[in-house]
Amino acid sequence: MLGPYKIQVAFSPTLFDGCDLDNAIVVVIDVLRATSAICTAFESGVETVIPVSSIEEAKEYQKKGFLVGAERNGEQIEGFDFGNSPYSYKTENIRGKSVVLTTTNGTRAINMAKDADMAVVGAFTNITAISNWLEEQEKNVVFLCSGWKGRYNLEDSLFAGAVVDRLSKNYKYGELSDSALASKYLYNTAEQDPYKFLRNSSHRRRMHRLNLKKDIKYCLTLDQTSVIPVLMGDKLVRLEEYLDSKA
Amino acid sequence: MLGPYKIQVAFSPTLFDGCDLDNAIVVVIDVLRATSAICTAFESGVETVIPVSSIEEAKEYQKKGFLVGAERNGEQIEGFDFGNSPYSYKTENIRGKSVVLTTTNGTRAINMAKDADMAVVGAFTNITAISNWLEEQEKNVVFLCSGWKGRYNLEDSLFAGAVVDRLSKNYKYGELSDSALASKYLYNTAEQDPYKFLRNSSHRRRMHRLNLKKDIKYCLTLDQTSVIPVLMGDKLVRLEEYLDSKA
Numbered sequence: 441m442l443g444p445y446k447i448q449v450a451f452s453p454t455l456f457d458g459c460d461l462d463n464a465i466v467v468v469i470d471v472l473r474a475t476s477a478i479c480t481a482f483e484s485g486v487e488t489v490i491p492v493s494s495i496e497e498a499k500e501y502q503k504k505g506f507l508v509g510a511e512r513n514g515e516q517i518e519g520f521d522f523g524n525s526p527y528s529y530k531t532e533n534i535r536g537k538s539v540v541l542t543t544t545n546g547t548r549a550i551n552m553a554k555d556a557d558m559a560v561v562g563a564f565t566n567i568t569a570i571s572n573w574l575e576e577q578e579k580n581v582v583f584l585c586s587g588w589k590g591r592y593n594l595e596d597s598l599f600a601g602a603v604v605d606r607l608s609k610n611y612k613y614g615e616l617s618d619s620a621l622a623s624k625y626l627y628n629t630a631e632q633d634p635y636k637f638l639r640n641s642s643h644r645r646r647m648h649r650l651n652l653k654k655d656i657k658y659c660l661t662l663d664q665t666s667v668i669p670v671l672m673g674d675k676l677v678r679l680e681e682y683l684d685s686k687a
Numbered sequence: 688m689l690g691p692y693k694i695q696v697a698f699s700p701t702l703f704d705g706c707d708l709d710n711a712i713v714v715v716i717d718v719l720r721a722t723s724a725i726c727t728a729f730e731s732g733v734e735t736v737i738p739v740s741s742i743e744e745a746k747e748y749q750k751k752g753f754l755v756g757a758e759r760n761g762e763q764i765e766g767f768d769f770g771n772s773p774y775s776y777k778t779e780n781i782r783g784k785s786v787v788l789t790t791t792n793g794t795r796a797i798n799m800a801k802d803a804d805m806a807v808v809g810a811f812t813n814i815t816a817i818s819n820w821l822e823e824q825e826k827n828v829v830f831l832c833s834g835w836k837g838r839y840n841l842e843d844s845l846f847a848g849a850v851v852d853r854l855s856k857n858y859k860y861g862e863l864s865d866s867a868l869a870s871k872y873l874y875n876t877a878e879q880d881p882y883k884f885l886r887n888s889s890h891r892r893r894m895h896r897l898n899l900k901k902d903i904k905y906c907l908t909l910d911q912t913s914v915i916p917v918l919m920g921d922k923l924v925r926l927e928e929y930l931d932s933k934a
Contacts, residue, residue: 451839454701458838591705592698594865618841618889625876626869642865 442614446580447607449600449619452587453549465579466556467570467603469563470586471595472643473524474546476563476659477509480526482678483665485535489676491547492540501540507533509541514650525655526565538675545586553584554671561669561676564599564634564659569666571606573679581607583623594626594641595659598634601627634660689861693827694854696847696866699834700796712826713803714817714850716810717833718842719890720771721793723810723906724756727773729925730912732782736923738794739787748787754780756788761897772902773812785922792833800831801918808916808923811846811881811906816913818853820926828854830870841873841888842906845881848874881907 448464450456469475478489492498495510495517502508502520509522509529516523524543541547553559558579562570574581583603585596601623607613608624616624630637635657638644647656658664668679677685695711697703716722725736739745742757742764749755749767756769756776763770771790788794800806805826809817821828830850832843848870854860855871863871877884882904885891894903905911915926924932 449839451698452702452705454705455699455837455839458699458701458836588865589705590702591864592696592702592866592869594869597869616887617838618835619839621887622839622841622844622869622873626872629872629876640863640868 441611443612445613446615446617447604447613447620448617449583449585449597449604449623451585451592451597451619452590453552453584454590456552456584459582460580461556461582463580464556464582465574465577466553466559466582466584467562467574468546468550468553468559468584468586469596469599470543470546470549471563471599471659472647473526473655473659474541474543474586475561476565477524477526477529478541478561478669478676479563479565479665479667481529481534481539482667482669484529484531486529486539487536488538489669490538490540490674491550491676492542493548493551495542498540498542506538506540509539511543513544514646514652525652526658527655545588549584549586550671550676556582559671560679562599562603564602564662565664566667567599567602568663569668571603573668574603575607575610588643593643595638595643597623598627598630598638601625602631688858690859692860693862693864694851694860694867695828695864696830696832696844696851696870698832698839698844698866699837700799700831701837703799703831706829707827708803708829710827711803711829712821712824713800713806713829713831714809714821715793715797715800715806715831715833716843716846717790717793717796718810718846718906719894720773720902720906721788721790721833722808723812724771724773724776725788725808725916725923726810726812726912726914728776728781728786729914729916731776731778733776733786734783735785736916737785737787737921738797738923739789740795740798742789745787745789753785753787756786758790760791761893761899772899773905774902792835796831796833797918797923803829806918807926809846809850811849811909812911813914814846814849815910817915818850820915821850822854822857835890840890842885842890844870845874845877845885848872849878
């Protein structure tokens with residue numbers, strides 16, 4: 441007997457409006473590299489990550505003394521503390537602090553998810569933690585792929601598919617949208633070697649030009665952390681802190 | 688040496704805005720069933736198909752004496768001559784005539800393609816004709832999937848992937864967008880048995896409820912016609928007529 445829960449995938453923020461958010465957890469995805477970097481920051485002990493959509497907002501926070509990461513088109517913006525590379529968040533300097541982040545696609549997608557009951561941040565680097573946790577909830581799941589400037593991208597749907605592949609083995613998820621099915625099939629094609637699979641993807645080509653091969657390998661490496669970043673108001677916090685605040 | 692032509696796929700009308708239409712032919716797809724039905728109508732000798740977006744427009748044409756097909760949510764609307772089933776267009780009664788058509792998704796997508804240099808209608812039923820013809824053109828190709836009410840659907844991207852699979856063997860297409868790559872991978876997963884592959888798709892479930900199995904089989908049968916319907920102003924005509932008008 442199939443259960444009542446539904447899995448949907450929005451292949452790009454443009455398609456998020458068409459999703460049914462009723463009783464749903466939204467998983468925001470920007471594998472290359474915002475959500476991977478955010479997971480790394482929490483693994484390094486950051487207290488909160490504040491996602492902002494514009495560089496202007498990021499500057500305002502900087503004036504107030506915040507550490508700020510800012511990236512556009514794959515490159516760190518001059519004058520800020522970090523870009524979008526997960527490696528730059530592997531530092532003791534951020535432990536217990538708040539980091540403000542603005543990126544080309546990911547932070548905008550996170551902000552779109554604010555209306556949902558609950559929104560978490562997913563990446564290959566926390567895939568097992570997030571998949572197991574999702575399965576324990578009595579909730580529908582909506583994956584929101586950040587894409588690239590409103591367009592579809594391969595790596596975000598690949599991650600969605602990897603999680604759908606895990607969840608769909610559980611009978612509680614009785615309904616997979618066509619986009620969830622397609623993501624799963626895509627992942628099944630790629631699972632032997634996702635790095636090779638993404639060889640021809642547009643963003644990998646873009647990052648290759650920027651000499652970011654090491655970042656790509658990192659972002660495709662499973663389970664480097666068990667943190668689950670969750671939106672609480674305007675900020676991302678660790679799941680434990682979110683649950684404490686609700687208790 | 689890879690050639691200069693680009694292939695893009697808009698997984699839903701919502702994503703069409705993000706496509707680069709420069710020097711491009713747009714292929715509009717609504718496999719289940721609008722574009723399949725349109726191809727059948729031309730194979731039956733229809734002179735023009737006039738796609739309209741609303742039922743009100745369709746009624747206006749009906750008052751003027753046109754034959755009119757109208758479908759919403761998979762069912763023919765009462766009071767019109769046809770619905771969306773390809774079988775209803777297998778009739779001598781439409782030879783040499785104009786048929787007005789409005790459907791849930793397909794006709795709206797066709798109308799969105801009006802701004803392109805050239806827009807054609809594709810379905811599994813004319814796949815070889817359309818693939819071979821596209822390959823002969825010195826043009827970029829944009830596939831516009833009608834989807835279902837703005838959402839992604841499996842069958843339209845499957846058809847896009849089937850054509851991308853053929854075209855990508857030709858070196859003239861040097862750039863495949865991520866959505867074109869994903870469509871191709873999806874098709875490669877499905878090509879042994881597309882009918883079985885679509886078993887779980889939302890629209891097939893919907894059509895199954897409406898007892899439309901025979902229609903689905905028909906719409907997935909390759910090469911039942913060699914017609915290529917082309918938009919000329921507000922109407923679809925055969926490619927030959929379109930070319931004569933330009934000569």
